[in-house]
Amino acid sequence: MPATEYQGSFLGRISIRRNQVMAMEGTHDQEVEDLELFQKHVSDRFADLFSPSSEDSTGDALLSIGWLRKLLDTFLCCEAEFKAVVIMGRDPAHISKPPLDRLVPELLERVVKALDICNALCLGVESVRNVQKLAEIAVSALEQRPIGDGQARRAKKALHSLITAMTAEDKDGTAKSTERAWSFGRRGASSAPANKERVSGQFRALSCSMAKNWSAAKQIHSMSSNLVAPRGAESSGLASPIYVMSTIFVFVMWTLVAAIPCQERTGLGTHFPVPKQLGWAQLMIGLQEKIAEEWKKKEKKGSAGLLEEMQRLEKIAQSLIDFTDSFQFPVEAERLEEVNSQVEELADICRKMEEGLVPLQQQIREVFHRVVRSRSEFLDVLDQAGKLSAPTL
Template identity: 70%
Template sequence: MPATTENQGSFLGRISIRRNQVMSMDGTHDQEMEDLELFQKHVGDRFSELFSTTTEDSSGDALLSISWLRRLLDELLCIEAEFKAVLLMGRDPSQIAKPPLDKLLPELLDRFVKSLDVCNAVVLGLDAVKNLQRLAEIVVDALEVTPLGDGQVRRAKKALSALIAAMLHEDNAYAKGTERNRSFGRRSGNSGSNSKDWVRALSWTMARNWSASKQIHAMMSNLAAPRGAESSGLAQPVYIMSTVLVFVMWAFVAAVPCQERNGLGTHFPLPRQLNWAQPLIGLQEKIAEEWKKKEKKGNVGLLEEMHRMEKLGQSLIEFADSFQFPPETERLDEMKRNVEDLAEICKKMDQGLEPMQQQIREVFHRIVRSRAEFLVVLDQAGKLSAPAV
């Protein structure tokens, strides 16, 4: 990738060294402009790489696949680190308390808070996906038996019926929950044998009236590109950070089962004249196309592995419904290929879901720390600007 961890370290080191040097005001301004341009370039490079290597199938990092989403989280974490370096490292607190940052920063911090709820919902949604994975593993275990008999097919059909029913469950089923619990790490403990288990995994911890769609739209509120002189100052990285954060949360809510997602398909406008925004616009359009194509706003999400699992599940249910012993060779061969594909999906889920949950937890805690750091700096700026008594 063009924007590697090594490049990031070089970028952060450069800012640290520069701000510890004694330079003229003109030199400082010129260097700062270079830093802002480099930050924008890094953001553009990261998403260009993500866009250009996104595949249309499962051969690589398919759009909204587990591997693709994990890369997206990595990019968010890298961009967030560089953003803080640009805005905070070695800077006089009074500089970020002046217009327009005195308005833009509180708005960003509010988006930080809202994104924490989205992180919570996504982690819980991935627990729900794990329940789907367990059902699929039951199917694989039953249909891999040789020779295949009526008992194995009945067992597979029962799990398949629960799997398909869970995937078609409407979002409003999530709203049957009671009390909200914002802490990470709580597990449902369900075996996955009931199609409602994955709903409970979410509903136990999200408020009855919480809506993923409304949360994302609230994060988009007041998200406008800086104009005029502000477009070349510190308002620009604040806007970039807000945009990247909203995009990542929007993509995850689209991919992973979350409570109440109706209306999510409406994507937020991005200024096409900004170079760093071009790959983001391309990815946004691709995801919106997938959303419209499936026309299932009440399904469990656009996660690539779940989409493939649903198609294979439908095919295997047809096989189970018409099963007669001994099965026809041609139909048996087709079933085995489908079972092999389903087993491969389960393997990818087994390897990727837990690490992705850990990444989202890392994003959650990083956002909490960053918000606290900004609040400290803003508090310091407030004390410096307060009139002496």
């Protein structure tokens, strides 16, 4: 059954069951079954991310724009089912009892940190879009026939600016922004440079500053610092889905920060531990290991991130720089054929970025607004629980 269909079936089933009037003792087995089904859905979705279906014609590679969009879809589906399991039609008093009286506030703290990360990610996507524009300048110049000295110089300038941007260390993110508290409702003028000179000047680092001492890596580490799997009787209660969702939260934010330029990511490759004996976590652990290994390779030389399109773009750009640095007119036929092939590939990458980056940014915004609403819903439940437990005068 497709993800959207079994999600709808799952949410509908919980809604119906919670509206039925029956003794709490009679619902225990159903409760356990719902928790197991939620974990199964999590496992199924991460299986799709780990091994894309052969029926998927997009063939999205790990950490590509298309793959990241699937990751965000997975997050949104899991988050909807999580709320259905934990709070849909449930007595608010359940949320105020141990260990939920501790676990829910911890989850809400992770949400707040994730909102900052979403802001940084949206700025990062803008940075990638600007890199794409530089690549398009190079493509436009090198598609001209015949390629002359002017076209080679224009392409060379754009390609050097592109490589400088992509190899800038995150810790050197000194790009100035008049909108440090950038909001999702508007985009600053700095995100759309008026000319190539401004583009070049802004690429000393890819990410715009959130705040002077803000660190994406520290946010991730803080989100995972108290992430502990429930044990004993807690593992079969509501503590379990809270742990599952918290782990998904951290994994998704960690992955996005690894892929997309963000301010200060030193040490990000140290990924958070997830118990291997948990069935739903096996594929997530496999993805963690793959991404962490790639991060270690890139962190040694400084990197704009692991976004697959950016990795390919960097490789081609380096080769084309060699061509423009040693350019002589007329170009040999064999060399021209090789350059044409690389320019076509670069243009194809630019098209994919043009088609995918804006929808990706919109999904990040959707995640932002969704978790804001969810946090409000949990706070309302906690408030109701507090009123119910308050002594009457």
